[in-house]
Amino acid sequence: MRRRQQGILTGMPFMANIAPRTFVDDLDRKLYLAKPPKRIVSLAPSITEMLFAIGLDEEIVGVTDFCNYPPAALAKPKVAYSQPNLESLIVLEPQLVLAPPSFLRADLLAKLEQLKIPTFVLESKTVEGIFGHIQLLGRMVGRAPEANAYTAEMRKNVTALTKRVEGRPRPTLLYVLNSEPLITVGPGSFIHHLIELAGGRNAAERANAPYPRLTMEEVLTQNPDILLFPVGEYEGIPQTEQDRWKRWDTLRAVQNGKLFQINSDVLNRPGPRVIEGLRHLVKILHPDVDLEDSVQKPSP
């Protein structure tokens, strides 16, 4: 394991004792936590969901404006999102701030370090990454057994899902993030990973960016079987815009009426509800697969 090696490599024997409480985040920053933090602020909905999943209802003292799941998260104090309000953050006296790298500004990170507020950056890019992060969080907060049990359950469910779609033909799916101009998900994005995991083929798999602006010509050439529109409390695509897609009547998706909506929260958030997202994707991609007996929904 990485942290053990660091302790040994630096040639400081006493590090061996400290090392188990030292954690390395996704920006390769080391964080030492003497004891499990009792006041945690989450700066991402996915992290909030992970924390609740391993039973940290009490320890969470602050969440973002977008943390709407589980319902208990709505009652927690808010610290904005892409530009967290530093004062509202400090007043919560956090012993640990968990942040995603994508919206975390460098100056905020520096300020938090200067204020000696332990900050840990994490971002899951794959389902495996989510498991790793839940287990890591479990170790950090002293709930390793719960976290390990939870991820084992999740892993079982993911395996059950992927087994069901194994060897089946892979329908092409276009995920419409924005219609005018067309923005979708490409290789390197979490949703692309989920589409492939759920036994689908991403219509933008030839694109060269995680969130490419795809040309309409490429869409017509790839001829997706399914159009998927994210909808949700905070994000979504209006009905009129979806209807405008119906003018592309050479698309198999339009001909067969395969325009679907999905709760964007379960796909956008690399968190415990990814199982739900995967299930939904499998249902859309492979409607004939029977899922009822294969998966129990993990209790949050």
Added chain:
Amino acid sequence: MKPILDAPSQRSPSSAFSLERAIVRLPVSNAVPASRQTLTRSRWWLWVGAACVVTLLVFVVCLGFGTQTISYSTIIAVIMGATTGPSMELGSSDPTSVILLQVRMPRVVLAFFVGGSLAMVGVALQALLRNPLADPFVIGISSGAALGAAIALLFGLGISVGSLSALPVCAFAGALLSLIIMYRISSAQYGFSVYTLLLAGVVLNAIFSAFIMFLTSIADPNQAFGMYAWLMGTLTGPDWPTLGILVLYLGAGLVILGIHAQSLNLLTLGEETARSLGVEVERVKKMVFLSAALLTGAVVSFSGIIGFVGLIIPHAVRLVVSADHRLLLPVAGLVGGMFLMLADTVARTALSPSEFPVGVITALVGGPIFLWLLTTRQTQLGMK
């Protein structure tokens, strides 16, 4: 739209002479032989005809490029099939014809109209404000239109771009607001210099950008993402009816500009001179401002902010062809359309199958030219 041409023989020799002399002394018209030549009917037809032919060529060339490789023989066959077929309703079975007729061609046509309108608005503003660096983007009219459109988008008036929704109306209102502000500033003081106008434009841009930034920061992330992408100047392939509506808006604006071409000529001499030469200055100014706002609003509501087309194209055309607005307007329109068709072809093919905003290219081409004009050609531009 066809300008009213006075054949030289119909004019009294003295007035023709003084007019030509006066035009040469304009700050806008560069001291280039082309602008000194008398505009004759045959010269008008020669230039406009040539520009039309080249535009048509560029159009066909641009049709040949895209994510999908389609050979020119196929293109011709598909177009022939569509025009001579039983109906203009396009055969929905063949993906090649769909790509060509419903994706690529509407987009190239849109690029032509957007580029042409921007260039003609540039010409009109340069004449009206008597400022060679006026451009809907530089002096903040595009930002005003964008703010109007962003407000419309935020309040859920639909990204159904350009259909008879509130979007173009809001963009028009925004463009008109910034034009009125700009006009008030420009008439507020005597001896209003080129630089004051540019500075006012910069500030106006900053104010409108601040409002837009505020709107995107309160919008939800996904909506803000789409709004950003659109603001950067984006051409999409609209369906033909939508394109028809745009052409309707633009046509109205362009006809008004065309009618006032000769008045614009006289206005570049100064308002007093124009008035003494029989131009109803206030009415002309109002009409041209209205049509500039209409054109900018319609263009921005379709394609976001595409900068510098209205600046570089009029200058190039003025240098090469003529400073007479009766010829300058149509030729600048055609060349502007050509330029944007080419720029958009690069934007949609360079990163295939992804694309990037065409505003990037126009800014990369136009920005340096703007700086060059600003630094090296001050005397010719009448800035000193």
